[in-house]
Amino acid sequence: MMTSTSVHRLLDEAFAGLPATPDVQDLKEEIRANLLDRVAELTAGGVAPDEAARRAVDELGDVRALAEEASGPAAEGGMLTPPTASPATSSAAAAAAARRPVPVARRYVAGVVVASAVALLALAPLVTVVALVLGNADRLEPGSYMVLAAMAVGLILSGPAVGWIVAASLMRETASSYGMPRRRATAYGVASALLVVGVVAGVESVLVFDRVYVVFQTAVPLLVAGGAWLAYLVATQTNRHKPWVLEQARQHAQVGDRFERDPAAAARFGIYAVVLWTLTGAAFLLVGFTVGWLWALLPALLGVAAFMLMVARMLFGADHGNDRPVP
Amino acid sequence: MQKESGTTSDGGADAFAADLLRGHTDTIVLGVLRREDRYGFEIYKAIRDATGGDYEIKEATLYAAYRRLVKDGLVEAYWGDESQGGRRKYYRITDAGRAVYRRNVDAWVVTRRTIDSLLDLKGS
Numbered sequence: 001m002m003t004s005t006s007v008h009r010l011l012d013e014a015f016a017g018l019p020a021t022p023d024v025q026d027l028k029e030e031i032r033a034n035l036l037d038r039v040a041e042l043t044a045g046g047v048a049p050d051e052a053a054r055r056a057v058d059e060l061g062d063v064r065a066l067a068e069e070a071s072g073p074a075a076e077g078g079m080l081t082p083p084t085a086s087p088a089t090s091s092a093a094a095a096a097a098a099r100r101p102v103p104v105a106r107r108y109v110a111g112v113v114v115a116s117a118v119a120l121l122a123l124a125p126l127v128t129v130v131a132l133v134l135g136n137a138d139r140l141e142p143g144s145y146m147v148l149a150a151m152a153v154g155l156i157l158s159g160p161a162v163g164w165i166v167a168a169s170l171m172r173e174t175a176s177s178y179g180m181p182r183r184r185a186t187a188y189g190v191a192s193a194l195l196v197v198g199v200v201a202g203v204e205s206v207l208v209f210d211r212v213y214v215v216f217q218t219a220v221p222l223l224v225a226g227g228a229w230l231a232y233l234v235a236t237q238t239n240r241h242k243p244w245v246l247e248q249a250r251q252h253a254q255v256g257d258r259f260e261r262d263p264a265a266a267a268r269f270g271i272y273a274v275v276l277w278t279l280t281g282a283a284f285l286l287v288g289f290t291v292g293w294l295w296a297l298l299p300a301l302l303g304v305a306a307f308m309l310m311v312a313r314m315l316f317g318a319d320h321g322n323d324r325p326v327p
Numbered sequence: 328m329q330k331e332s333g334t335t336s337d338g339g340a341d342a343f344a345a346d347l348l349r350g351h352t353d354t355i356v357l358g359v360l361r362r363e364d365r366y367g368f369e370i371y372k373a374i375r376d377a378t379g380g381d382y383e384i385k386e387a388t389l390y391a392a393y394r395r396l397v398k399d400g401l402v403e404a405y406w407g408d409e410s411q412g413g414r415r416k417y418y419r420i421t422d423a424g425r426a427v428y429r430r431n432v433d434a435w436v437v438t439r440r441t442i443d444s445l446l447d448l449k450g451s
Contacts, residue, residue, distance in 0.1 A: 027390065030367060033413030034386070037368040061387030070394070178426030238421035243399040
């Protein structure tokens with residue numbers, strides 16, 4: 001193939017002398033595929049293969065400057081490089097504007113308050129009934145129309161109220177994130193509404209029919225559908241963070257945490273953790289068997305608290321942003 | 328961006344239009360990606376076709392825009408799985424990209440109205 005050898009040769013020439021960093025290689029491969037397409041288009045229009053290759057490479061413009069940028073410090077996302085001129089997205093002024101806290105919309109806050117009130121009011125009768133049933137260990141009288149009406153209201157209103165809160169919150173722009181597009185936010189809202197309705201329907205059907213297995217007909221299909229949809233949405237979710245958040249994350253990643261720099265500290269942490277949890281487990285069983293299982297929660301809680309203190313001191317305690325060598 | 332006969336025959340008007348277009352490269356790329364994921368040559372072609380082939384954004388300008396957009400989290404890049412020929416690098420718009428696109432389009436609509444009225448065009 002005359003065309004391709006010619007294109008590949010010209011591409012190699014354009015990239016000659018540049019350091020073969022992953023970023024530069026990446027750019028070169030990307031350009032290669034696009035060049036081949038352009039050459040194919042030109043030759044289909046009757047241009048001779050060699051001429052087509054030359055013209056395609058000429059059309060690229062100043063690739064060298066681009067490749068040099070890709071091989072330079074900008075590739076590491078370092079903060080030493082001046083921001084590239086970009087009127088649309090990342091000029092300093094735009095960054096400052098994007099970082100400004102977003103004012104809270106009154107309508108949104110009012111909506112969330114109303115929706116929360118609706119959800120709570122809709123579920124209050126149901127929760128009361130459940131509490132009564134559990135308290136008496138006795139069966140509910142399903143004949144009461146009042147109870148049935150309260151249950152229907154709970155079933156109908158709770159899901160949409162929660163779904164609305166979810167969707168409206170996702171659509172809100174915050175200081176660190178952009179608002180989600182309406183369609184996607186609505187999908188999240190509907191999926192979470194399905195989950196809420198599933199739980200409510202499950203509890204209510206058990207109360208009304210007094211059989212546990214009815215949840216397989218009422219709650220489980222809704223929960224599976226809502227859960228699957230939610231999982232799909234989360235799996236396909238793209239970035240919503242603002243550029244300054246990403247920049248900060250890159251800088252933090254460069255700094256790294258203490259365990260990455262000091263493997264011995266990580267090993268010590270692992271041993272301490274095993275000792276701590278062994279002792280906590282032993283204390284839990286001891287207190288549980290001797291005093292009572294309710295009191296056994298106390299050593300468990302103490303264990304969690306001690307673990308958190310350990311994390312705070314060992315992972316984050318040593319360095320306060322300076323480069324003091326770790327002892 | 329249509330040529331008016333006579334006025335754009337000199338290079339100055341052409342350069343003016345090309346400059347205007349280039350100033351909105353990032354937003355244009357976001358707009359092209361809004362419906363589906365595309366790779367470099369497709370994006371280039373979409374822009375070329377939309378301008379009737381009169382003005383084009385240089386590919387080097389586009390590559391710089393992709394880098395910037397990826398860095399800012401407005402698009403994501405991934406390699407396609409073509410078995411033959413070069414592998415294509417596809418770009419996918421993120422939710423952040425959609426938000427920025429919408430905001431820039433709103434700003435453009437306002438600006439266009441202002442410029443139209445400043446240039447004393449009728450029908451604005």
